Amino acid sequence: MLPEVALYLLTVLLLPAFAGMAVGGFGVVMVARRAQADRQQAVRRAQVVQAIAAPIAFLASFLLETGPVGLPLTERWHVLPYAVAVAAIVGAIASRMRLPWWPWWVQWSIVAAILGGLAWKFVVFPASNPYLQAGLLGSIVLVGLLWSAVARDACSVGMAMMAAIVFAGLGVLMVLANFASLGVMAFAVAAALAGLGIVSGVLNLREAARLRAAASAQPVAVGADPAGAACPAEAACELVPWTAAAATTLAAIACVLALCGHAYNYGEVRPLHWAVILLSPFFALLVCKPCLRGAKPIVGVAWRVGLCLVVVLVTLINAVGRGNAVEDAGEGAAGSDPMMDMLEESK
Amino acid sequence: MRTLIVASSFIAVPFLVAMSRPMSSAPFGAAAPITQPAVAGELTLDPVHSMALFRIQHLEAGQFWGRINALSGSVAWPMDDSAAPMIKAVAEIKHIDTGSEKLDNNLKGPNFFNEKEFPSISFSSTGGTRVAERHWMLSGDLSLHGVTKPVQVDCVVTGVGKGPTGKKVGFECMVTIKRSDFGMTWGIEKPPKALGDEVRLVIGLEADETKAE
Structure with a gap:
């Protein structure tokens, strides 16, 4: 039994995670191997790949866990692979586009509004109503903009890790909500993002070391700041920065999964639990600008990821605690007999 | 002569009428399909005393039992057992009861019954063949998880008693289905062998004679 369960987990969890990680990692590796001359082009390609890495992990996990689903849908939640595929396509296209004549927040709003509008129109779950659908549109725009803002400020490793924490948190909430299949799929996305973050981190460190070695090999010019020589290396180690489009795509997928859950x-998962976990990367913005400016990248990553993790953990502990409290109350109720209570009262 | 004609017509007409009717059952109770009862008594299911028990193998080990309470519906059955009971029964998933609230919620969730989309299970018999006295093999349609399939249900009339509103009739029906036929596949292969595919349903029904308005 145990080897079979291990094989099942390997199939539906790790295999999709490796698929997503491999796709995203491939882009980063390609950039690392490129010469400086055509690196810019490679970065833009890698950013497109980065936008579709997590959706690929989700689609692979869905396919392995639930199997292919045709149209018309037999169950409403089977709309998820279609919704995620559409989000990936929009994200990939938006990652390639550069609209320099508009302010950054207008571009991100457009991508978020397109994804939110598509979800609002086509993603319908049981007990949906116009308010809930409008809420889905609004949440995709809001969370998309926030995640984009975080992606603009945080480095690629930090963003990938924060998104991984969010999807892992969503996975736990799915299990607590008695939706194990979707939990496994969310875990697969989280594992893919975590893997992508690790690949990015390792390659970033290697790149930084290479640039430092190159800088130290060159003679320091008279009057130049020796400390400043290391700075370009630190800055250039960001091989494939996250695009707002990729961050918005991830946010849209997270919002749709949360609404499905x-x-x-x-279970005992309350709407607030989903909302807090979706917004947890926002808390990273609180510590990003003033106090971390000038700090080492690893310190910045640790602060942001750590804060996001704390928020998610507190939410999960609250959700689990609530479930246990209800269970205890339920057991107490099961032990009492209403008829006996009535007899006691009549005495 | 006229008297003879009148007398013979009194004999012949009922005979011809009887010949023109379809026979309600084959000789010796043989398995002849019956689609409609000849004279059906209308009975209404008593939800308090009607339930469905389901049995499924857990982790290739024990047979786990759960129940769905408060079945509703109707039965058309002539008390003389001249025809098969025509059962229309509905079980609402919200009445699932395994003795564990956590497990109940899990079963109501989308990995199993998906109550939000498919709130009830229904069975509607379309005919039946006699197995023995007050024992029928009913054929009918079972709708579960959004899928409707024909099934054969073994049904025994357990007794006819007297209730507060009139006659009370008890039925016990059994059917074994493969849940994968109805699109409920979680736990069969993924995760592997967590739960069996075959589900045995034992349905206990009590039906009351419907009072004329």
Whole structure:
């Protein structure tokens, strides 16, 4: 039994995670191997690949866990692979586009609004109503903009890790909501993002070391700041920065998954739990600018990821605690007999 | 002569009428399909005393039992057992009861019954063949998890008693289905062998004579 369960987990969890990580990692590796001359082009390609890495992990996990789903849909939550595929395509296209004549927040709003509008129109779960659908549109725009802002400020490793924490948190909430299949899929996305973050981190460190070695090999010019020579290396180690489009795509997928979990919730997960976990990367913005400027990149990553993790963990502990409290109350209720209570009262 | 004609017509007409009717059952209770009862008594299911028990193998080990309470519906059955009971029964997933609230919620969730989309299970018999006295093999349609399939249900009339509103009839029906036929596949292969595919349903029904308005 145990080897079979291990094989199952390997199939539906690790295999999709490796698929997503491999796709995203391939882009980063390609950039690392490119010469400086055509690196810019490679970075833009890698950013497109980065936008579709997590969706690929989700689609692979869905395919392995649930199997292919055709149209018309037999169950409403089977719309998820289609929604994620559309989000990936929009994200990939938006990653390639550069609209320099508009301010950054206008571009991100457009991508978020397109993804939110598509979800609002086509992604419908049980007990949906116009307010809930409008809420989905609004949440994709809001969370998309926030995640984009975080991606603009945080480095690629930090962003990947924060998104991994969010999806892992969503996975736990799915299990608590009695939706194990979707939990496994969320874990697969989290594992792919974590793997992508690790690949990015290792390559970034290697790149930084290479640039430092190159800088130290060159003679320091008279009057130049020796400390400043190391700075370009630190800056250039960001091989493939996250695009707002990729961050918005991830945010849209997270919002749709959260709403799906909420729609089929049979546990003790409250809407606030989904909301706090979706917004947890926002808390990273609180520490990003003033106090971390000038700090080493690893310190910045640790602060942001750590804060996001704390928020998610507190939410999960709250959700699990609530479930246990209800269970205890339920056991107490099961032990009491209403008829006996009535007899006691009549005495 | 006229008297003879009148007398013979009194004999012949009922005979011809009887010949023109389809026979309600084959001789010696042989398995002849019956689609409609000849004279059906209308009975309404008593939800308090009607339930469905389901049995499924857990982790290739024990047979786990759960129940769905408060079945509703109707039965058309002539008390003289001249025809098969025509059962229309509905089980609502919200009445699932395994003795564990956590497990109930899990079963209501999208990995199993998906109550939010498919809130009830229904069975509607379309005919039946006699097995023995008050024992029928019913054929009918079972709708579960959004899929409707024909099934054969073994049904025994357990007794006819007297209730507060009139006659009360008990039925016990059994059917074994493969849940994968109805699109409920979680736990069969993924995760592997967590739960069996075959589900045995034992349905206990009590039906009351419907009072004329």
